[in-house]
Amino acid sequence: MSTPTDSTVRKLVRAVNSGDREGFLALLAPDATMSDDGSERDLQEWIDKEIFTVHGRMDVLNEADGGRRLVARFSNDTWGEMRTKWAFEIDGAGRITHFETGQA
Template identity: 40%
Template sequence: MASTLPEPVARLVAAANSGDSQGFLDTFAPEGTVDDRGRVFSGREEIQEWSDAEFIGMHVTLDVTAEITTGEYTTFTATVGGEGFTGESHFSFTVEDDLVQQMTITA
């Protein structure tokens, strides 16, 4: 499937798939947030702590299987691999000024 993800989201997926923690963090706005099934992590320091424990640190891989973008909102479904949670998840993003403002993960 050819990706039409906005550049910041495409960079985030590429960074996750290559285990690039700094590249992953650099996709977020300084005040960005991650909402992982209701647990919210705000700012790059909290996002890094979460990622080190549950995302990049668990060698996550994201195989995007469906995507839609409307304005600054992007949603995709991905098959998640790695050493932590595996299976299908839904990811939603708000992008502004070429940076991810919010990433929300739901089952």
């Protein structure tokens, strides 16, 4: 497993892998948004359904853009394991304003 260079993204991956929902939320800007496979999703609903109630895990395979773009093996109890891509937009305060994910 690779460790993302960007400190905010690194903390997010750690929060996912440790099941730390509050730690994950603390990394988000108040009006953060996200999309999955090109469709905007309700962020709170999505993270519970895809990560925190189904034991989501990320194994980072590689990164680009200083650690703000990842390819990872993502797994959860619902879908099993899949190769995914992630892209993060981060504000000047180090908080995620938007992220995109989907199958790679």
